[in-house]
Amino acid sequence: MPSKKRVTVMRDVAKLAGVSHQTVSRVLNEHPNVKQETRTRVLEAMQSLNYRRNLAARTLVTRRSHTLGLIGFETTLFGPASMLYGIEDAARTAGYLVSIATIRNLDRREVLDAVDRLSQHAVDGIIAIAPKPSVTNGLLQAPTGLYCVAVGGGGEPDAVPTVRIDNAAGARLATEHLLGLGHRTVHHVGGPSDWPEAQERVTGWRDTLYEAGAPVPPVAFDSWNAEWGHRRGQELAQDPSVTAIFCANDRIALGVLRALHEAGRKVPEEVSVVGFDDMPDSGYFLPPLTTVRQDFAEMGRRSLTLLLEHMGDAEDPGPPAHIVVSPELVVRGSTAPPPR
Amino acid sequence: MPSKKRVTVMRDVAKLAGVSHQTVSRVLNEHPNVKQETRTRVLEAMQSLNYRRNLAARTLVTRRSHTLGLIGFETTLFGPASMLYGIEDAARTAGYLVSIATIRNLDRREVLDAVDRLSQHAVDGIIAIAPKPSVTNGLLQAPTGLYCVAVGGGGEPDAVPTVRIDNAAGARLATEHLLGLGHRTVHHVGGPSDWPEAQERVTGWRDTLYEAGAPVPPVAFDSWNAEWGHRRGQELAQDPSVTAIFCANDRIALGVLRALHEAGRKVPEEVSVVGFDDMPDSGYFLPPLTTVRQDFAEMGRRSLTLLLEHMGDAEDPGPPAHIVVSPELVVRGSTAPPPR
DNA sequence: ACGGCACGTGTTAACGTTCACATTGTCGCC
DNA sequence: GGCGACAATGTGAACGTTAACACGTGCCGT
Numbered sequence: 001m002p003s004k005k006r007v008t009v010m011r012d013v014a015k016l017a018g019v020s021h022q023t024v025s026r027v028l029n030e031h032p033n034v035k036q037e038t039r040t041r042v043l044e045a046m047q048s049l050n051y052r053r054n055l056a057a058r059t060l061v062t063r064r065s066h067t068l069g070l071i072g073f074e075t076t077l078f079g080p081a082s083m084l085y086g087i088e089d090a091a092r093t094a095g096y097l098v099s100i101a102t103i104r105n106l107d108r109r110e111v112l113d114a115v116d117r118l119s120q121h122a123v124d125g126i127i128a129i130a131p132k133p134s135v136t137n138g139l140l141q142a143p144t145g146l147y148c149v150a151v152g153g154g155g156e157p158d159a160v161p162t163v164r165i166d167n168a169a170g171a172r173l174a175t176e177h178l179l180g181l182g183h184r185t186v187h188h189v190g191g192p193s194d195w196p197e198a199q200e201r202v203t204g205w206r207d208t209l210y211e212a213g214a215p216v217p218p219v220a221f222d223s224w225n226a227e228w229g230h231r232r233g234q235e236l237a238q239d240p241s242v243t244a245i246f247c248a249n250d251r252i253a254l255g256v257l258r259a260l261h262e263a264g265r266k267v268p269e270e271v272s273v274v275g276f277d278d279m280p281d282s283g284y285f286l287p288p289l290t291t292v293r294q295d296f297a298e299m300g301r302r303s304l305t306l307l308l309e310h311m312g313d314a315e316d317p318g319p320p321a322h323i324v325v326s327p328e329l330v331v332r333g334s335t336a337p338p339p340r
Numbered sequence: 341m342p343s344k345k346r347v348t349v350m351r352d353v354a355k356l357a358g359v360s361h362q363t364v365s366r367v368l369n370e371h372p373n374v375k376q377e378t379r380t381r382v383l384e385a386m387q388s389l390n391y392r393r394n395l396a397a398r399t400l401v402t403r404r405s406h407t408l409g410l411i412g413f414e415t416t417l418f419g420p421a422s423m424l425y426g427i428e429d430a431a432r433t434a435g436y437l438v439s440i441a442t443i444r445n446l447d448r449r450e451v452l453d454a455v456d457r458l459s460q461h462a463v464d465g466i467i468a469i470a471p472k473p474s475v476t477n478g479l480l481q482a483p484t485g486l487y488c489v490a491v492g493g494g495g496e497p498d499a500v501p502t503v504r505i506d507n508a509a510g511a512r513l514a515t516e517h518l519l520g521l522g523h524r525t526v527h528h529v530g531g532p533s534d535w536p537e538a539q540e541r542v543t544g545w546r547d548t549l550y551e552a553g554a555p556v557p558p559v560a561f562d563s564w565n566a567e568w569g570h571r572r573g574q575e576l577a578q579d580p581s582v583t584a585i586f587c588a589n590d591r592i593a594l595g596v597l598r599a600l601h602e603a604g605r606k607v608p609e610e611v612s613v614v615g616f617d618d619m620p621d622s623g624y625f626l627p628p629l630t631t632v633r634q635d636f637a638e639m640g641r642r643s644l645t646l647l648l649e650h651m652g653d654a655e656d657p658g659p660p661a662h663i664v665v666s667p668e669l670v671v672r673g674s675t676a677p678p679p680r
Numbered sequence: 681a682c683g684g685c686a687c688g689t690g691t692t693a694a695c696g697t698t699c700a701c702a703t704t705g706t707c708g709c710c
Numbered sequence: 711g712g713c714g715a716c717a718a719t720g721t722g723a724a725c726g727t728t729a730a731c732a733c734g735t736g737c738c739g740t
Contacts (some may be wrong), residue, residue: 057726284566397696
C-alpha cells in the first residue's frame with residue numbers, strides 16, 4: 001500500500017542520517033560548525049532520499065522568498081524582452097527566481113496593482129522596466145522593506161536606483177557621424193513626445209547641431225513604430241534639402257527607408273538614415289541600417305546587480321545609485337556623404 | 341517607540357473584528373457559512389489594518405503556491421516573447437503569478453535544471469515553450485503532481501498536452517497563394533532542419549506542390565535568421581527560373597529580399613516572396629511582406645487555459661489534450677503574378 | 681585544577697496560514 | 711416539546727523550516 005506521506009522532509013533525512021533535523025538544516029545552509037563526517041552523512045541521506053527543501057516553509061520563517069519581481073511593459077518588443085532575459089540570467093546565477101507582472105499601460109494604477117501582486121507573493125525585490133516617471137513613482141509606494149530598482153527609463157534621476165542608457169550621447173554619436181560625413185544638417189524623427197527617452201535623444205541631437213552651427217530642423221513626435229516612420233518619411237521625402245535623417249529607433253527607421261524608397265530617393269546615395277537600438281535584423285534592412293546599439297541584456301544584468309547590492313546594504317541605503325551605460329555607433333550601409 | 345511586530349497578521353484582524361482567526365480565514369476564502377454582518381466587520385478590519393495575507397504560510401499548508409512556472413527559450417525573439425505575454429496575461433486573470441526559467445539551449449540537462457528550479461519554488465504547474473522534443477521529454481521528468489503543458493512545439497503529439505500551430509496548413513496557404521498567382525513552382529528556404537516546426541512547413545509546402553503537379557525544388561536548411569536568408573537568397577537569385585520563394589519565417593524572408601535586391605531582381609515584379617510569422621514590422625519591409633500570421637499571444641493564452649483545465653481534472657487526467665491553432669495568410673506587396 | 685571558550689549537536693519555539701473537529705445556537709418538523 | 715439538521719463560530723493541531731538557546735565535550739590559559 002502506498003505510504004501516506006508523499007514527499008521527504010527534513011525529518012526523514014535526519015532520521016536516516018542519525019542526526020537532528022537542525023543539523024540537516026545547518027548542512028543545507030552551510031553553517032560552519034558541522035563536522036565534516038556528519039556533513040557527508042547528511043548529504044548522502046539527502047541524495048538517497050532525493051530530498052528537496054520546502055521553500056515555502058523557509059520563506060515563512062526567514063521572510064525571504066528568493067524570488068524577485070519584474071514589472072514589465074511591452075515585453076513583446078525586442079528591447080524589454082532582452083532586458084527581461086538579462087535580468088533572469090543574472091538572477092539565476094544569484095540564486096533567485098524571477099516572477100513577472102506585465103502592465104498594459106503606464107498608469108499609476110497599473111503599477112500599484114503590479115507592485116501589490118508581487119509583494120503579496122513576497123518577492124524580495126522588484127525591478128521595473130520603467131520608461132516613464134509614472135512607473136518610478138508607483139514604485140515608491142511599495143511596502144517598506146521591499147527594494148526596487150528601475151531599468152531602461154529616462155527623465156530626471158529618481159528616488160529609486162536606476163540603470164539607464166545615455167540617450168543624449170547616443171543621439172550625439174549618430175548626429176556627429178552624419179555631420180562628419182559632410183551633411184549640412186540632420187533631420188530627426190522623434191518617438192512619442194511624452195517618453196523621456198525620446199526627449200533625451202532629441203536633446204542630444206539638437207545640442208550637437210547647435211554646437212556645430214548647423215540649422216535645427218523641426219521635429220515631429222508620434223510613436224515608436226514603423227508606421228509612424230513611414231508616415232513622417234513621406235513628408236521628409238518631399239523636401240529635396242533633406243539629406244540625413246536620424247530616427248529615434250530602428251523601427252521608425254524602417255518606415256522611413258520604405259517611404260524614401262517609394263519616393264524614389266536612394267539610400268544612402270541621396271539620403272542617409274540612422275536608427276537607434278540595433279534590433280536583431282537591422283543589418284539586413286535595405287540598405288543595412290547604421291544605428292546606435294544599446295545592450296539591453298547587459299542593462300538587465302546590471303540592474304539586477306544593483307538591486308542585490310541595494311538589498312545587501314543593511315538599514316541605511318544611502319543615496320540611490322544610478323548606472324548610466326554608453327551606447328555604441330554601428331556603421332552600416334545606410335549612411336554616406338551627401339550628394340554634391 | 342516602534343512596535344516590535346511589523347506586519348499585521350490574521351490574528352490582528354481577528355482581534356479588531358472581535359472574531360477568531362479562523363473566521364477571518366473563512367472570509368478570505370469566501371467560505372459560505374459566514375454571517376453577512378461579520379463578514380463586513382472583518383473586511384473593514386482588514387481594510388483599516390491594511391492586511392495582506394501571507395502567501396508563504398498559505399502555500400505551506402495548502403501546497404499550492406498560486407504560481408506557475410514558464411520554461412522559455414529564446415525569449416528575446418518576438419514569437420516566444422509574445423507567448424510569454426499571452427501566458428502572463430491569462431495567468432493574471434486566473435489569479436496566478438508567472439515565474440520564468442529561461443534555458444539557453446535545448447539540452448535535456450538544461451530543461452531538467454529548469455524544472456527543478458521551478459519545482460523547488462513550488463509552482464503549481466509548468467508551461468514550456470518547447471520547440472524541440474528534448475524539452476517535452478524533460479517535462480516528463482517533472483515530479484508527480486506537477487502539471488505541465490507545452491506550447492509552440494512541433495513533432496509528433498507528445499505525452500504532455502500541447503498547444504501548437506498548424507505549420508503544414510500555414511505552408512500550404514503560402515504555397516497555394518503563390519501557385520494561384522500563376523507561378524510554375526515555389527522554392528523554399530528552410531529553417532533549422534532539426535526543428536520539427538521547420539520540417540512541418542517543408543511538408544506542407546512539398547505536399548501542396550505534389551498535389552498541384554508542380555516540380556519540387558531542393559530545400560536548404562540552416563537557421564531562423566536573416567543572415568541565412570541572405571546567404572541562401574544570393575544563390576537563388578542566380579537562378580532565373582526562380583520566380584517564387586516561400587521562406588520558413590519573416591527574418592529569413594528579410595534576408596532573401598535583400599539578396600534579391602542586391603542581385604537586381606525586383607520584388608514582386610520578377611520574384612515573389614512569402615514569409616511566416618508576421619513580425620511587428622513585416623508590413624514595412626521593402627516591399628511589404630506577404631506572410632503567414634500566427635497569433636503567438638493567443639497561443640500563450642490557450643496554453644494557460646489548457647494547463648488550468650488539466651490541473652482542475654482531479655486524479656484521472658485522461659489522454660493529453662492537444663490544441664492546434666490555424667495560421668492565417670496576410671497578403672501584402674511582396675507577391676504578384678510571375679513575369680511573362 | 682578550574683573557569684572559560686570554541687566547537688558540535690540537540691531541543692523547543694516560533695513563522696502565519698488552513699484543516700479537522702468541537703461547540704454553540706436556531707429552526708423546522710413529527 | 712424534543713430532536714435532528716444546519717448555520718455560524720471557535721479551538722487546537724498541523725504544514726516544514728529556521729532561530730534561539732541549552733547542553734555536552736575537549737582544550738587553553740592562569
